[in-house]
């Protein structure tokens with residue numbers, strides 16, 4: 001089973017291609033988190049997690065779900081992490097997670113896709129994004145083929161910086177940057193409800209036709225990037241910035 005989490009579509013795109021390459025079923029964790037789908041993993045002969053990279057590791061919401069969910073013991077488990085540039089030493093933490101869960105760790109690979117973190121950086125233009133996705137295709141294909149063959153991903157040696165990014169920087173990043181305090185909807189919001197419907201953590205309530213953020217955000221960028229009217233801002237940080245969302 002290919003289990004994916006995706007805020008703005010990159011990981012969904014990679015997950016679909018991988019599931020098709022290894023003729024496996026797909027499970028969308030957003031639907032599971034929202035109570036719209038059930039994770040029936042009993043009897044699965046392999047697990048593949050496809051996720052974005054948040055602060056050089058898989059998203060904490062996904063790691064927590066893996067920790068708390070009964071999964072079939074001993075099955076080979078791969079991690080495919082889409083990212084804007086690199087995943088640091090995520091391998092170590094994915095390996096440890098598998099050890100804790102009794103899953104057989106088959107490695108982690110990174111797929112560089114368009115940057116979506118617009119509350120911090122800039123998203124690429126549409127043509128730049130298309131070029132980045134084109135460059136990612138052979139890596140997605142290779143990942144799918146390795147999984148279909150049952151081969152482990154080649155190990156990548158982590159340098160000191162990788163260790164710092166996925167270690168101490170990740171620890172500092174979450175309390176400092178992962179919150180919804182600065183989100184607001186402008187007058188151009190027409191109350192369509194798409195942001196509330198897309199939020200993987202059901203963190204947006206529509207009140208009097210306007211979204212209200214409820215304090216449990218994983219900074220996935222789905223609401224701000226998918227709003228059809230570009231009516232959501234994150235304080236002043238996103239004003240005038242391009243949105244990125246891969247359908």
Ligand SMILES: Cc1cc2nc3c(=O)[nH]c(=O)nc-3n(C[C@H](O)[C@H](O)[C@H](O)COP(=O)(O)O)c2cc1C
Pocket residue numbers: 005006007008009010011012051052053054055056057082083084085086087113114115116117118218219220221
């Ligand atoms: C909160 C947050 C943290 C991120 N941290 C990293 C990072 O550490 N390294 C990186 O290369 N990309 C990072 N990114 C970029 C995303 O991982 C990348 O754009 C990913 O492909 C988005 O996947 P999605 O479209 O499936 O949500 C970050 C994005 C967000 C929103």
Ligand code: SF4
Pocket residue numbers: 185188189190191192193194195196209210211226227228229230231232
């Ligand atoms: S998606 Fe945009 S327009 Fe629709 S309710 Fe949310 S903020 Fe308003």
Ligand code: SF4
Pocket residue numbers: 007180195198199200201202203204213216217218219220221222223224
């Ligand atoms: S509030 Fe927006 S950024 Fe936060 S988890 Fe929900 S959709 Fe993602």
